[in-house]
Amino acid sequence: MSVVRPYGDTTGDGMVQVSFTLPLAHDKRAEGAALQLAGNMGLDPAMLVHARPMGEGYTFFVVYGRVTHLVDTGKVQVVERDYPLLGAKEINAVIKRRLRRRLSVVGACIGTDAHTVGIDAILNVKGIAGEKGLEYYRELAVTNMGAQVSVPELVETARAQKADAVLVSQVVTQRDAHLHNTRAMSAAFREALPAGRRPLLIVGGPRFDELMAAELGVDRIFGRGTTPRDVASYLVHALLGDRK
Amino acid sequence: MDKLGLDPTVVARARRLAERAGAPVVQLARSHTTVSVERAVLRLAGVSGADSDGIPWVNRLVDAVRADVGLGHGVAVPVFDALAREGLDDVTVLAQKAAAGSVRFGVPERSGPAKRAARRATTAGLKRVDRRRIERERLIARLGDAPRRPWIYLIVATGDIYEDIPQAQAAARAGADVIAVIRSTGQSLLDYVPEGATREGFAGTYATQENFRLMRSALDETSRELGRYVRLTNYASGLCMPEMAVMAGLERLDMMLNDSMYGILFRDINPIRTFVDQRFSRQIHARAGIIINTGEDNYLTTADAVEAAHTVTVSQLLNEYFAHEAGLADWQLGLGHAFEINPEVPDSFRMELAHALLARELFPDAPLKWMPPTKHMTGDVFRGNLLDGFFNLAGVLTGQGILLVGMMTEAVVTPWLSDRDIALQNVRYVLGGAGDLHEDFVPAPGGFIRSRAHHVLGEAVELLEKIVDDTLLNAIADGTFGIMKRPADRGKGLDGVAAQEPGYFNPVLPAEDQR
Numbered sequence: 224m225s226v227v228r229p230y231g232d233t234t235g236d237g238m239v240q241v242s243f244t245l246p247l248a249h250d251k252r253a254e255g256a257a258l259q260l261a262g263n264m265g266l267d268p269a270m271l272v273h274a275r276p277m278g279e280g281y282t283f284f285v286v287y288g289r290v291t292h293l294v295d296t297g298k299v300q301v302v303e304r305d306y307p308l309l310g311a312k313e314i315n316a317v318i319k320r321r322l323r324r325r326l327s328v329v330g331a332c333i334g335t336d337a338h339t340v341g342i343d344a345i346l347n348v349k350g351i352a353g354e355k356g357l358e359y360y361r362e363l364a365v366t367n368m369g370a371q372v373s374v375p376e377l378v379e380t381a382r383a384q385k386a387d388a389v390l391v392s393q394v395v396t397q398r399d400a401h402l403h404n405t406r407a408m409s410a411a412f413r414e415a416l417p418a419g420r421r422p423l424l425i426v427g428g429p430r431f432d433e434l435m436a437a438e439l440g441v442d443r444i445f446g447r448g449t450t451p452r453d454v455a456s457y458l459v460h461a462l463l464g465d466r467k
Numbered sequence: 468m469d470k471l472g473l474d475p476t477v478v479a480r481a482r483r484l485a486e487r488a489g490a491p492v493v494q495l496a497r498s499h500t501t502v503s504v505e506r507a508v509l510r511l512a513g514v515s516g517a518d519s520d521g522i523p524w525v526n527r528l529v530d531a532v533r534a535d536v537g538l539g540h541g542v543a544v545p546v547f548d549a550l551a552r553e554g555l556d557d558v559t560v561l562a563q564k565a566a567a568g569s570v571r572f573g574v575p576e577r578s579g580p581a582k583r584a585a586r587r588a589t590t591a592g593l594k595r596v597d598r599r600r601i602e603r604e605r606l607i608a609r610l611g612d613a614p615r616r617p618w619i620y621l622i623v624a625t626g627d628i629y630e631d632i633p634q635a636q637a638a639a640r641a642g643a644d645v646i647a648v649i650r651s652t653g654q655s656l657l658d659y660v661p662e663g664a665t666r667e668g669f670a671g672t673y674a675t676q677e678n679f680r681l682m683r684s685a686l687d688e689t690s691r692e693l694g695r696y697v698r699l700t701n702y703a704s705g706l707c708m709p710e711m712a713v714m715a716g717l718e719r720l721d722m723m724l725n726d727s728m729y730g731i732l733f734r735d736i737n738p739i740r741t742f743v744d745q746r747f748s749r750q751i752h753a754r755a756g757i758i759i760n761t762g763e764d765n766y767l768t769t770a771d772a773v774e775a776a777h778t779v780t781v782s783q784l785l786n787e788y789f790a791h792e793a794g795l796a797d798w799q800l801g802l803g804h805a806f807e808i809n810p811e812v813p814d815s816f817r818m819e820l821a822h823a824l825l826a827r828e829l830f831p832d833a834p835l836k837w838m839p840p841t842k843h844m845t846g847d848v849f850r851g852n853l854l855d856g857f858f859n860l861a862g863v864l865t866g867q868g869i870l871l872v873g874m875m876t877e878a879v880v881t882p883w884l885s886d887r888d889i890a891l892q893n894v895r896y897v898l899g900g901a902g903d904l905h906e907d908f909v910p911a912p913g914g915f916i917r918s919r920a921h922h923v924l925g926e927a928v929e930l931l932e933k934i935v936d937d938t939l940l941n942a943i944a945d946g947t948f949g950i951m952k953r954p955a956d957r958g959k960g961l962d963g964v965a966a967q968e969p970g971y972f973n974p975v976l977p978a979e980d981q982r
Contacts, residue, residue: 283884335652
């Protein structure tokens with residue numbers, strides 16, 4: 224099926240639920256205004272199911288309705304995994320055979336973000352969702368720099384550890400700080416190291432658009448739900464190719 | 468109250484171990500000073516304002532003194548000696564001249580007159596702090612206090628103080644007893660305090676003395692309108708911890724986040740810098756009648772909340788020891804803990820109750836700060852609202868003192884107006900519906916909750932024993948708390964630490980702290 228509609232309780236019913244606040248005191252006109260907005264958003268018919276005044280001059284609305292828009296799944300653009308997902312054993316074996324030394328990975332949270340949950344989930348032995356982190360892989364040499372690492376420190380450490388790949392995590396971000404930080408990071412690596420000696424640059428975090436890798440000057444972006452195995456498999460694919 | 472049947476000898480042992488672990492760190496704090504402690508002294512002595520680049524005069528003056536004679540004597544004597552030599556009576560003017568390079572600083576042979584002048588100036592500052600404390604007590608007596616415990620604690624964070632003010636007032640009208648203004652991301656790593664009213668920040672608003680004043684004055688207005696005193700919270704943390712404490716005292720802030728180890732673990736600030744700054748800031752808080760909030764909740768966001776439960780207890784005991792040592796009373800200890808156990812774990816709610824009740828029973832006179840779930844908020848706002856409801860229920864059942872209102876949009880966006888409204892409905896329903904349910908909530912002897920609490924306390928004692936053997940600084944270096952490894956010779960702000968020279972003088976510290 225290439226054209227779909229939202230699903231409420233019947234195929235094709237197109238039902239959605241939205242909630243929003245308008246800067247209007249709660250009265251009949253405010254409710255009418257909420258329905259007008261819902262109509263402009265493509266909800267037809269729209270049902271106002273809840274309206275609640277908040278403070279002075281604001282009202283919160285919940286609206287259910289049938290959305291008139293369609294989704295063509297054939298036109299959806301996403302980054303599909305374009306490399307095989309390997310197990311830890313295979314990954315170690317490929318590195319050992321093709322690289323003949325341990326593959327060096329340096330990870331950090333850059334900027335002012337103090338949330339290491341992302342980088343720790345990927346790097347720490349403990350890992351996430353039952354998968355062990357990259358430190359668990361025998362053939363990976365992992366340096367986890369932790370939080371609030373400056374870009375020059377990161378470049379210096381990457382150089383000192385002869386990093387094959389640099390992993391940067393950005394979890395909490397405001398006003399596109401994750402994008403600015405990533406651009407600053409990739410620019411610093413371009414400046415510090417010639418093309419052949421630059422490590423693979425990978426960023427991850429829930430706010431990234433996986434399609435923006437080229438624009439941000441990095442090799443790969445990983446979004447929410449990424450596991451250590453995804454990253455390890457990608458490292459092997461990108462650095463060593465898939466040949467066995 | 469005794470609902471857990473804790474063994475008083477084990478509890479006493481835990482406290483004694485915390486004292487033994489903390490005592491060497493107190494010695495360290497008493498024998499060092501920092502640029503921020505010295506700047507805080509100058510703020511109390513009346514130095515205010517900033518140069519055209521926004522660098523405060525306290526920074527310029529401390530830097531100038533340091534360049535001439537180092538920090539080890541304290542800045543008070545060199546500054547007030549120079550003030551007399553220059554024939555000036557305004558220390559800010561001296562700072563301006565020093566910044567222009569036209570003043571030389573030294574440590575005089577006869578330091579008596581400079582010490583007396585310094586003490587006169589800082590005593591005037593401390594008197595202002597005292598007056599603010601009395602003012603708070605009077606306002607609470609006249610207007611009335613929060614209507615119940617726990618106090619409902621809400622956060623505003625727009626980045627613009629003039630947007631924060633109406634939001635804070637609206638939050639107070641909607642039922643908040645405490646307003647916290649979150650600081651701009653990264654302020655903790657600035658080695659100066661920005662000046663003036665600010666309208667730009669990242670995920671929060673800069674803490675400045677003027678922003679403190681504006682918000683306190685707006686909330687005073689709202690307090691009068693509502694007939695109850697609304698408390699204001701900010702952060703005495705990061706590289707300027709002592710100065711933040713002074714500013715809070717001068718502007719009558721009511722609570723300050725002030726953890727003994729947070730900056731070390733989560734901001735990579737040098738451990739010695741943190742302990743020296745922390746002790747001075749707590750001495751100021753003690754005098755100002757400010758309630759501190761400690762940051763144990765943060766350990767559970769990086770480590771596993773079940774495995775690391777005892778590290779929270781250990782940190783609470785250390786925070787209590789450091790706080791008492793600095794002169795804070797039990798009613799000023801908002802010791803932190805959080806609802807961060809993975810909800811998929813069987814009996815997760817029972818374990819939360821066990822941990823929360825353990826903190827309650829260990830610190831019966833402290834207004835515990837109960838922090839909502841963040842780590843297991845997935846972006847599913849519906850599930851998040853349910854989790855927050857259980858968090859609120861655990862808070863009511865275990866008699867928490869300060870309840871930070873959880874947002875179902877945690878980890879999604881900074882709270883919207885509607886998020887806050889829905890979150891407050893959740894709190895009101897649970898607090899109202901549960902009423903005095905804590906009276907009926909007595910865990911069965913030998914049951915799961917009691918056993919779990921005993922187990923966690925036992926693990927805490929074991930860990931404290933290890934810390935005493937290893938020393939606290941080494942334990943921090945080894946990653947004992949919140950997984951982060953922080954050695955004492957690394958971290959930000961180390962260059963701002965100096966060992967006290969013989970004859971070190973700080974007019975703000977009590978006589979027994981002078982060398």
